[in-house]
Amino acid sequence: GENVEQHPSTLSVQEGDSAVIKCTYSDSASNYFPWYKQELGKRPQLIIDIRSNVGEKKDQRIAVTLNKTAKHFSLHITETQPEDSAVYFCAANTGNQFYFGTGTSLTVIP
């Protein structure tokens, strides 16, 4: 099956700085790569996603890049704010299953 690895597991940044989270996947058939944000005690919620036929997607301060050849994709958050503090999960979709990374705990220091 698919194997998704996510790094780093924890990340601290100063408010206003950028944060980058990276994921790799193993199955070249994976075709959809969502990113979820989970605040403490809450459910995961989609913040951005990208399909395998697209290299980059941006939504305000959040962007995702995908390198199919290298099988890795990254989440970029610019101008970080304290409300960006949360756990972020990447995932890869293969067939009818999602495979999640182990999560990155992001802390934005005011």
Added chain:
Amino acid sequence: NAGVTQTPKFQVLKTGQSMTLQCAQDMNHEYMSWYRQDPGMGLRLIHYSVGAGITDQGEVPNGYNVSRSTTEDFPLRLLSAAPSQTSVYFCASRYRRTGEEGTEAFFGQGTRLTVV
């Protein structure tokens, strides 16, 4: 729309007890899944369903049963609870896109289960 509704929110069980976690969605999604979330391990798939009457095992299915008699409901049954099943459980649903392309998963609010 209520989205994905899970009950209960919290549950404490004794070892050996059985229980059912309820999950319902009102978005007419074909796909439904159960995940468990443990510290440092992300979300691991327990069981999933691609439609009413169809279920399959995920990554960590042992000790759990599911059924899908309707599109809306996907209950998860713990047959004989063990301390190793202490976790946070999430139900999720998403619609099916042609060609098995991925679609956004919508999660329930989670069930925090403790087995003592």
